[in-house]
Amino acid sequence: MQRFALIGAGFIGSVHAANLAANPHVDFALVYDVDQRRAEQLADLHGARAATDLDQTFDPDQVDAVFIASSTHTHAENLRRAADAGVAALCEKPIDLDLAHAVDVVGYATERNARAMVNFNRRFDRDYVELRRVVDSGEIGEVELIQLTSRGPAMPPLSYIEVSGGQMRDQTVHFFDLARWIAGVDPVEVFATGSTLAEPRLADYGDVDTSAVVLRLPTGALVQIDSTRRTGYGYDERVEVLGSTGLVEARRQRAGAVSRYTAGRVVDDGLHAGWFERVRPTYGAALAHFVTALENDQVIAPSLDDGLKAQAIAEAATRSLATGKSEPITYPTMQAYPSSRRI
Amino acid sequence: MQRFALIGAGFIGSVHAANLAANPHVDFALVYDVDQRRAEQLADLHGARAATDLDQTFDPDQVDAVFIASSTHTHAENLRRAADAGVAALCEKPIDLDLAHAVDVVGYATERNARAMVNFNRRFDRDYVELRRVVDSGEIGEVELIQLTSRGPAMPPLSYIEVSGGQMRDQTVHFFDLARWIAGVDPVEVFATGSTLAEPRLADYGDVDTSAVVLRLPTGALVQIDSTRRTGYGYDERVEVLGSTGLVEARRQRAGAVSRYTAGRVVDDGLHAGWFERVRPTYGAALAHFVTALENDQVIAPSLDDGLKAQAIAEAATRSLATGKSEPITYPTMQAYPSSRRI
């Protein structure tokens, strides 16, 4: 049984709270939020207690692990405190929008042998797990081309965009992680180009809403990623891996399985309305993985290092948006991917 | 807030317990089981109490509603007691395997204005709800042909078959209810034929494992139902409605959305392994409907009358299996379907 404190009681915090309450190996002890009332309400709903202050959530007498779901700018500091306290941490991405800062805190945590996981929840999606299993099994031969599609249904508010770090760091970064995780190697080069088609005011932030990214893997295999902020037809996310002897894909998911036949056309249920409906089950699965790893003292992945690497790709992609050239990717750490590959 | 007692802590009882615990409008108070220990374990898991005896579950000072998930032969008696006590009841099907007995208890409950629902949970399936909405909207014109497929993955044990009442009363009955619910009228005639292909020993019980049923509706529209006990390829259930101007169908559901392409073929994820994986979300939805109806004093459906009518069709179908003729269906009550149609 792992005693958990949840830091952050906003929307995503409330999702994690429900999963913490439902997980049979979790003792959901504490909720902290800068808004104490919000913490109390969420705690009440799930039979947890509201923390009296943030310090309490890092008290190893009360908790074994923290779930960091607070504002992005507090992630790094909370990670550092967890490392100091010897409390395990499951941290929402990114570690810090400033890569150098993120590198620092990961170095700090690593020196202290912190047990920590970056919540790249898509790695726990049922379909992506199966897709990766097929790739790993050798069924499709060597990976040659990966196609990733990341398309949100509607523009987020500009206030969100402003602090997001831009499309590469905020949206595409999930797919940079997926690409590494599926391919099992680190990309060496990235080309990115984009436009502001959905929201011209994005240009004021140096951001884009529609982009095409091409990664090159050390094997010569290529990765294409298209990212858009607003589709008009719902949330669309899929992955396709072409190997030397076959292809495996995780298709778009539909919101239902009803078809209507009329003359000349068939109308099927469409895609999920938003990202949350699509990825909802991954949160519980990611938590379950983390808890199991803690309980059995297993390697934890995605590691902080995985978090840094995805951010490093996003940095190079952001550079390429500006230069119009394929940019080399420089990884901030010395740890090669294979170390965590077997997870 | 509705205070609930759960009667029955077996497999399906434990499913209902989780839904009772998760429903924000339910105060999950009591669990009763003939095996007191089992009741206690289930109660503990969800913060409820084990009832000291069955009487307690019908005590209107402690509970507003009972969820009857006990053995089939106790349903009728539990319904009667709920009616006596003025406690609402959500009852697993069938009301009683003996139709005459079932009619008695429904009459008894009706005289006492009992608030009761038969748990035909498929009526709450997301896809079937949408399919029925399309039918009701007139998009496909008048209903002319309904095709229902009900196929289990593997033979249940003979010990189960022995007390099940046979394929019509145990398995196909769900689809008799769906047919009435979709069409909005009561079938008038039924032809059924069947074989023992999966398990020859079924013949000892006068039962079949593979059957074809044709219902005739008063409009002349037809319903085809195929029911099999063992597919070899998973759990397969679907509904198709042909109208005068179009068709609507709830397709087979798949366990995932991964495709593997190799020379000459594409391998997709298959069907759910069993019925439970397929219908799981319907239990919570059915409960939510019942609770909402109680809270807002709305009409409750599927009603006890709906339960009797599905059973009456099963009786006639069972007769037809023996006679090789299309048999008229005699409904035990005077209430016409349309009374509950608007639910």
Next chain:
Amino acid sequence: MQRFALIGAGFIGSVHAANLAANPHVDFALVYDVDQRRAEQLADLHGARAATDLDQTFDPDQVDAVFIASSTHTHAENLRRAADAGVAALCEKPIDLDLAHAVDVVGYATERNARAMVNFNRRFDRDYVELRRVVDSGEIGEVELIQLTSRGPAMPPLSYIEVSGGQMRDQTVHFFDLARWIAGVDPVEVFATGSTLAEPRLADYGDVDTSAVVLRLPTGALVQIDSTRRTGYGYDERVEVLGSTGLVEARRQRAGAVSRYTAGRVVDDGLHAGWFERVRPTYGAALAHFVTALENDQVIAPSLDDGLKAQAIAEAATRSLATGKSEPITYPTMQAYPSSRRI
């Protein structure tokens, strides 16, 4: 090279003419039609000659085979003449609407060792051939349930219905043949029920436009066939075979592969507008089979006997429509199915 005469230059005759012209093993010599002008036009289009009279088409000095695509009531007589002349015959179904008459002519032809094929063209459909291959391979185990769907887009004119022999003999008969061909055994019993939902005036002809048929095979396996004359959504035909270890199906075919995604729904291309678009490639394939069999002196199937058997099932089904009972099927000939099974 087989020299062919085509008898009948109507719509289906013109389809056959194009296939005769395109087949590299056919010398398309003659066209006959009661309307000489029509014969001439069709002959001109394909570099054939119009026959001066019907006798010419049975002249073994000029032709090796006749393709009988004339009016239904002339099929039997043309078959008889081909048998007399020692000319091979590919005959549109049915042999004769009157089963007794059909039996006579088949007996006559058989005594003369006539080489003849009934044009059940669906046996040559790419998807059905593959489906049957899967069944024959044992991949799905023993056949337990076959589901056949036969749905036309629009009511044919009443003038057509009047001489068609009714839905069982005209439409469903193709699927009686498919059922036998797929199962590899002859059904022993049939239940049929139907309604006039699309065209109430059908009742004047004792006919139906919407029907459900259940066949029983000697193994106890069941066959369900739904036949409708008017769907509102195009031409819908499919086959599904449930075996003891799996299922194989030939899905509905679509007219195209374009999808349009909008909020909440996906609009795909619909079904073919009519039966002809769906089965078009089967005509050439059936002809090719016949020609190859002639060239190599191989067994020809579907045989005249196959034609009689499908008609015999239609007769029993027509009886069942009236009696409301499952009717035994009596086959007019002594030849067991297996004789032609290996084709």
Next chain:
Amino acid sequence: MQRFALIGAGFIGSVHAANLAANPHVDFALVYDVDQRRAEQLADLHGARAATDLDQTFDPDQVDAVFIASSTHTHAENLRRAADAGVAALCEKPIDLDLAHAVDVVGYATERNARAMVNFNRRFDRDYVELRRVVDSGEIGEVELIQLTSRGPAMPPLSYIEVSGGQMRDQTVHFFDLARWIAGVDPVEVFATGSTLAEPRLADYGDVDTSAVVLRLPTGALVQIDSTRRTGYGYDERVEVLGSTGLVEARRQRAGAVSRYTAGRVVDDGLHAGWFERVRPTYGAALAHFVTALENDQVIAPSLDDGLKAQAIAEAATRSLATGKSEPITYPTMQAYPSSRRI
């Protein structure tokens, strides 16, 4: 009726010959090939005559149009001769592998008001025509992202690669044309990167077998194209267009519609084995368009100018493969796309 001479009696020539023979508005007069015997055989098969020499095919007394299906290096010269003779020309792509040479001959032909069409046959694919219709209708709003997939089943022989001009000029060029045709505007910039994963010896030719291309349209919309030479799973080609309010796609086509269900998976028919099976119907449709345009004196498209523009994109893409930068595209002619847009 248009009298045609076919130049080139190889594989693709024989495909065109069959379409010329089948088209009711074509008088298929002559076949020329450098191998006279091959010309005669093909002519015989379709009732045409073998040309005695190449001059005969440009004789306006004998032919109205030539179909240029000879070796690539002869295209330009044959186009020039057709222009000189005032004979219309349907020319296989490319006009000439050397863009400057191609520009010359197009200038020459244009001065003489030559009626000519470049055979970008994919523009006549049923699904692509429908997809473009949807785009043009405004149903999906403004085009924002186009995704094109071009994947061959197996490496062509190195002897073919050697004279092909490389993947951009030989394979991807079809999709450069499709992108222009769908978007209705000319791309302004292209990034391309590629690898030799299927056949390392391609590096000797400066060629690649696996590539990712990103085009930028003047509107800021992006186009992604992935091209591979060898899939291992058949021929895979599809198009997807994301607009501001929805998406339209032409899905992968399957070789059949049979599904096999077993425990845990569904096996469907796979893709076509090769490109020819996939695009076969487009050849007849392209020819029909050309003939209709000639008969009715309508604008002919894809024009020679369209041919040049697709080649110009291929040139820039080939440059980008080497530089690792997004390259500007310079079009050789002054004619803006919209002139032929209405076709």
